[in-house]
Amino acid sequence: MRKKSRTSLLFVTGVVLVLAMMVSACSGNNSTNQPTGGQGQTATSNPESTETTDTAKLDPVELTWYFPNTIQNMKDIELVQAEMNKIIQEEINATIKLMPLDWGAYDQKMNVMTGAGEKFDLMFTAPWSNNYFQNVSREALLPLDELLDKYAPTLKETVPASVWDATRVKGKIYGAINWQIVAMPYGTGIEKKYAEKYNVNLDEIDKYEDFEPYLEAWNESYPPLVYRKDGADPFTSQPPYFRMDSIGEDSSVGWISLDDTSMKVFNQFESTEFKNFVELMHKWYKAGYFPKDAALQTSAQANANMKAGRGEFMGIGSPIKPGVEAESKAALNRDIVVKPLSEAIITTNRAIATMTGISATSDNPERAMMFLELINSNKGLYNLLSNGIEGKHYKIVSDNVIEKVVENNGYNPGTDWMFGNQFNAYYTSKEMVGVWEQTIEMNKNAVTSPLLGFSFDPELVKTELAQSNAVFQQYKDALLSGTADPEKTLPEFLDKLEKSGANKVIEEKQKQIDAWKNAK
CATH class of the missing domain: 3.40.190.10 (Periplasmic binding protein-like II)
Incomplete structure (x- = not known):
């Protein structure tokens, strides 16, 4: 076979x-040099990501986001989180509390939390980690169709309809796609x-x-x-x-x-x-x-x-x-x-290999979706989360290219694919320049599984x-x-x-x- x-x-x-x-992949700041x-x-650095443009009319809320990572690589997470919240607060009058868990403990912790009905807002989910289908079956995730249409138009339009269809269970979307390579050999x-x-x-x-x-x-x-x-x-x-x-x-x-x-x-x-x-x-x-x-x-x-x-x-x-x-x-x-x-082929589970879901226990699902729109369209915010603070954790060496701090880097999660649209990332070396275009081309030209969708x-x-x-x-x-x-x-x-x-x-x-x- x-x-x-x-x-x-x-x-x-x-x-x-x-x-x-x-x-x-890469990181960056609010520069207008964008991939x-x-x-x-083109990714925008300051999108109007919600219907509500008057931030003053939004009550302040704190969102919590759970995802797996290597904790020792995120010692400066509170510094990064504080910088992120300057942007988030200005855009949607919210703050984010990042809750990384070690890879080996993530699935068990999320199973316990969702089983107990603990309140939180966002979580990484996929067929291979914090099982997406089990979360949907247990009603641990909210359906996102209306929220995407109303609060995340850029995110909705960026991902092809065939990939959104791959997320559907009983016709509904329960995971926001982190757009990246889907045609993976x-x-x-x-x-x-x-x-x-x-x-x-x-x-x-x-x-x-x-x-x-x-x-x-x-x-x-x-x-x-x-x-x-x-x-x-x-x-x-x-x-x-x-x-x-x-x-x-x-x-x-x-x-x-x-x-x-x-x-x-x-x-x-x-x-x-x-x-x-x-x-x-x-x-x-x-x-x-x-x-x-x-x-x-x-x-x-x-x-x-x-x-x-x-x-x-x-x-x-x-x-x-x-x-x-x-x-x-x-x-x-x-x-x-x-x-x-193996050949580059798009299958359902490869198309949905990395998503962010909104917890069924969230008190603020609308604001959570506003945040997902922001992290997927605001390049400065996305790259801040992906690679940290410019001048401390990396430096910009040329247009769209950064160089990470090697010694004693207090923030290097290495999982920008987990956080949002990876094509908004800066390159981490000059050798990588052009890779996003190559990846987009691979996505477009790849064969698809007969089961896609x-x-x-x-x-x-x-x-x-x-x-x-x-x-x-x-x-x-x-x-x-x-x-x-x-x-x-x-x-x-x-x-x-x-x-x-x-x-x-x-x-x-x-x-x-x-x-x-x-x-x-």
Whole structure:
């Protein structure tokens, strides 16, 4: 089903971890030198982003915004927040309280908060983090259609209608798109020094198995691959590599083949592709390419090893986008080389891979949407959040290009893709100039999944989805780190998956897809 031809696999280098989180981009101030916006339009530095232009008529409010990040990279967050609030207060008479949570704790914390009905306003959500579809099912997110039309016209117009359609559940939008690359190919990233040391010929790499000669030659004092149990797994994070597309959350049972125009839903864990992949991982584990405790490794441990100079050789399932090498250089001061192994394709879950939702418990949803309009159209505000304060955390070196402070930088989140329209970002190196235009062109020309625009409603199979997902969570680390022998463990996993109600989930997905096809 796979043929030659983007969230991270868990075999990732510290460099590739950044790629997998879709990497960082740029920053700036209120300069009038602005890059092109998402649809060829120009980002404005002082937009009228709401119907209410008289700020004096708006009562002052404080908005809270939760998102994942690396907390140690945001020591100066209160300084940045104070500068942001000068702009926000003037524009919409509001202030923002930024609430970053460590990556490893984010999902659990948000599950607890939304389950308890805690009051807050904004949260990062996606199919792979703080699960978007589960949030909609639990009624933790507000529908945004009317709010977008009334309070965020620039944001609404910037994102193509087909991408907005990808967010819809029961016909409604529940997540505001952070506009960026949506046509993401997947592949691998290698630190350049290792590529040179081991004479890696990327022209000869068409699939992950092609790396075996280089893995066999590895002679460092630490394993070349790492699996992170608290990150995205290396199978469900990259369906396009396997010529498949997911339906609903990536890890839920029931995918389609991109090459099947009938869109027949099947159990991806019963596929030849999954079987071959876990067998490859086990083969590599037995060969010593993973640490012996691979299934227990955390991102914190892996990152500590990287800082100590014990980097990994390659990443699996890294999202490969234009300019990713330069972004990684700017973010980590390391040179990498990359190779896409799948074509650039727009799928529903890639189109909605990074969104901001408004909590159902928000006391100020209108003002929250005004803020989303502002962060997506006010370049100065967006770049302040993305990279900090000019002169303290970065300096401008030329038009649209900045240079980050390297030593003791108290604010370097590296996640501008999480905060708004990434095409409003400054470049972080001269080498990146032109990347936004290249990315926009890739978005325009990419092929699309036959399922683009279809949104699965999980309501009728919520119990079965929860049960089957629990089974997957039980087995995924052992199988996908290579620790478990798939000859024994895979049949056991599949048996429990079937007993959990997986077939009912697949049948419901098929039923909804067939109805969607017939209605088109």
